[in-house]
Every structure is written in structure tokens, then in C-alpha cells.
Amino acid sequence: MSIVRNLIINTLSAAIVFALLLLLVNKESHSADPNQFNRLLAPPSKRNPPPTHDGIHDGPGASMLQTPKSAFDTLPRSKSGNYVDWVKSLEENKIEPRYDKTDPDAKPIVMDLNIVHEVKGSMPNVVYPHKQHTEWLDCSNCHPDIFLPQKGANNISMAAILLGEKCGVCHGKVAFPVSECRRCHSQPKKKSTPKAATK
Amino acid sequence: MKTYDENIVLAIVLLFCMVLVAVDLLTARDAHAEYGDVVINNYSDAADMRPVVFPHWFHRVRFRCKVCHADLGFKFEAGGNDINMLKIIDGEYCGACHDGDIAWSVENCDLCHSGAPGTPTQVHESTLQKLVAPAGGGRAE
Numbered sequence: 001m002s003i004v005r006n007l008i009i010n011t012l013s014a015a016i017v018f019a020l021l022l023l024l025v026n027k028e029s030h031s032a033d034p035n036q037f038n039r040l041l042a043p044p045s046k047r048n049p050p051p052t053h054d055g056i057h058d059g060p061g062a063s064m065l066q067t068p069k070s071a072f073d074t075l076p077r078s079k080s081g082n083y084v085d086w087v088k089s090l091e092e093n094k095i096e097p098r099y100d101k102t103d104p105d106a107k108p109i110v111m112d113l114n115i116v117h118e119v120k121g122s123m124p125n126v127v128y129p130h131k132q133h134t135e136w137l138d139c140s141n142c143h144p145d146i147f148l149p150q151k152g153a154n155n156i157s158m159a160a161i162l163l164g165e166k167c168g169v170c171h172g173k174v175a176f177p178v179s180e181c182r183r184c185h186s187q188p189k190k191k192s193t194p195k196a197a198t199k
Numbered sequence: 200m201k202t203y204d205e206n207i208v209l210a211i212v213l214l215f216c217m218v219l220v221a222v223d224l225l226t227a228r229d230a231h232a233e234y235g236d237v238v239i240n241n242y243s244d245a246a247d248m249r250p251v252v253f254p255h256w257f258h259r260v261r262f263r264c265k266v267c268h269a270d271l272g273f274k275f276e277a278g279g280n281d282i283n284m285l286k287i288i289d290g291e292y293c294g295a296c297h298d299g300d301i302a303w304s305v306e307n308c309d310l311c312h313s314g315a316p317g318t319p320t321q322v323h324e325s326t327l328q329k330l331v332a333p334a335g336g337g338r339a340e
Contacts, residue, residue, distance in 0.1 A: 042231050051252075055230030056238060056318055059249050061309030068233050071260060081234040081324075082256050097263045101270060101296060108263065136259075138269035162326050169275045170264075172326030174235035174255045179329075 047083055048072060080177050087132050097136075110134045116187060117156065125187040236323040237277045238314050250314035271295050278320035 050067040051057040057065075068082065075094050078085040089095045100106035111134045117126040133142075143149045146169055154166070161168035161178060172178045235255030243250040258267070267273045271292065274280055280292060287294035288305060296302045303310070321328070 046231060048233065049231060051232075051254075051313070054232040054236075056232040056236065056315055056323065057252055057313050058315035059309055059313050061307075061311070061313035064310060065254070065313070066257060068254075068256060071256065084256070086259065095260050097259060097261055099263050099265060101262075101266050101301065108265070136264045138265040141265065141268050141275075164326065168326065173275075173322045174259075177234070177324075177329070178326055 078176065078180075080179050081175075086176075087135075090135055108135055109139075111139075115151065118189075119185070122189075124182070124185040125189060126184045127187050128184070230323070232323040234324040238318050238321050238323065239278055239282065240314070240318060240320045241278050241281065242283060243312065243314075244317060248308075249312040249316055250318050250320075251311045252314045253311075277322045 048068040049055075050069070051062040051065045072082065072084050076085040076088040076092065077083055086095075090097070098104055098106065099108045111130045113130040115128040115130070117128065119125055146166060147154050156166045158178075160166050161171065164172065167184070168178070176183060232252070233254060233256055237253040237255065238250050239253060240250035268275065272280075273292065282292045284305070286292055287297065290298065293311070294305065298304055
């Protein structure tokens, strides 16, 4: 009888120590210190978490899903979004996404045409490459609902993009996010004399 | 040799610790799912099912955008496609591939209906979600 009792007491003691340790570790990782460094942002070690730890999955299916890290390990990295350079992944044949539901040999109709948007202010002009877009998409995905296929006919602004219109229908949701300014604003403007100096 | 009373005390302390840990684990939960993960909760909550989480990243490794967004008719809007199970078993939307032929079939409910109950329809990590939250409250949600 005393052996059983000792066993119970030892088990309980060990469980309490374990529980307190767990509590301590957990508190440390979620410090309430308002001046903690980087408090708004997830550190690199927390990027691409597995579905069971991403905060929106819950339930028995989550542990059966592929983890992002296992898929992204072999792909070229980027500095935002999924932290994967999807265009480069496709160009380097690191991924081979089908262009047709069933036919693995279907090839996209690629159009190589750059559209330059001259923009206000000091930002470099936007160069829109049809090539990279038509690798993924069909013409009808953008034309004519999102963009009229006519130069100068589309009034695009960053405000609209941030709100999820125009380029923001994809960029900022699934294509690379708007924080990667220079991937679109890529053509330097010609040097011009400031207005104040011509007076 | 310890007495029976001490065992009770130990058990109560243990229970208390467990409750503390459980509360802490639950409240410390931040959502930082993968960029482009779409939560669809048009009808799920009302039907006592977990909302659907659609991982864009998983699908774009295997299919180009055109397949779903042009051929299958998915609009570029989270929750904007009015998808239900009847359409899926009839081969529309997700059911065009999740038919046991191209991808696993609909009896694997938990693999799609895997979101935490009550999670609203959204595109995870989208631009507006990423805007900096007001300071002073500690962590941004």
C-alpha cells in the first residue's frame, strides 16, 4: 500500500514541477514588457509555422496537413509574404504547377510586353511585365474587369492598391506584398531640374 | 511517510497549476498563419462545422492561378464565391479536383474544415491586416 502511495506522491510532485516549468517558459516567450524589442513583429524563427501552431487551425485535420517549411525548404527565398520568391521558383523550375486541371503538358500562353506607368512624385516609374503574369494567369483574369486593356485608361493609385483594388486584388493577398516597393517601382526617372530652380 | 491529507493538498495544487497553464496557453495564442491562407466561414459556424482554411501556397506549388481563377471560376474574393457542399459534391469549385481522382475526396471533412471555430472570413496576412496596430496595448493582434 505504501509503495502505491509513494508512487502517487512522486508522480504528482513531478507533474507539478513540470507544470510550473511549462508556465515559466511560456511566460518568458510572451513577455508583457511594453518596451520589449520587436514586440509587433514575428521573429524569423516564428515564420512559416506548421498549421498546428499558426493560430487559425484547430482540430484533428491540422496535424495531417503539409507544413509550409517542408515545402519551402528547396525554394528561393524572399523577404516577405510566404518568404518564397514564387516567380523565381517557377523560372528555375523548382516548382512545376500545372496550367490545366488534368493535363500536365499544357503550356501557358505567355505574352512578353512591358507596360511603363509614369508615376507622380519621386518614386521610380512602374514597369509592369506581362511575361511573369501570363506565366500564372489567363488574360481574362485581369482584362477587362480589373484593368481595361488600353494604355492610360486605368487610374491606379497606391490608396486603391492598399484597399485591395487594381494590383491589390492579388498583391498584398497572395502575390508578393506591397512592402516590396522596388519590384514594381523599378525604372529610374530621367533627371529633371526641380521647378524651383527654373524660376 | 505522507498522510492521505497531504495527497489531497498535492492534488489540488496540481489541478490549480494545470488550470493556470491551460489558461496561459489559450490566451497567448497569436494568429500568424501563412501569407495567403484564406479562411471561409460563410456557413460553417452556423452549421456547427469548423470554418475552412484554404492554403494558397500549397495549391500554387501544384497549379497556376489560371486553373482555379479562370477555368473553375473562383472570384478573387475571400468568401465571395458562395461555395457549399452541394456544389462541391456536384463537381463545382473545390469539387472539381477534390473528387478522389485528382485530389482526395470530400469525406476527409477535417482537412478543409480545420479552422478554429468563430474565425471570420479573411485572407490571412493581407495588406490591411498588416497595418500596424495602435501602440500601448502590447502585442498587435
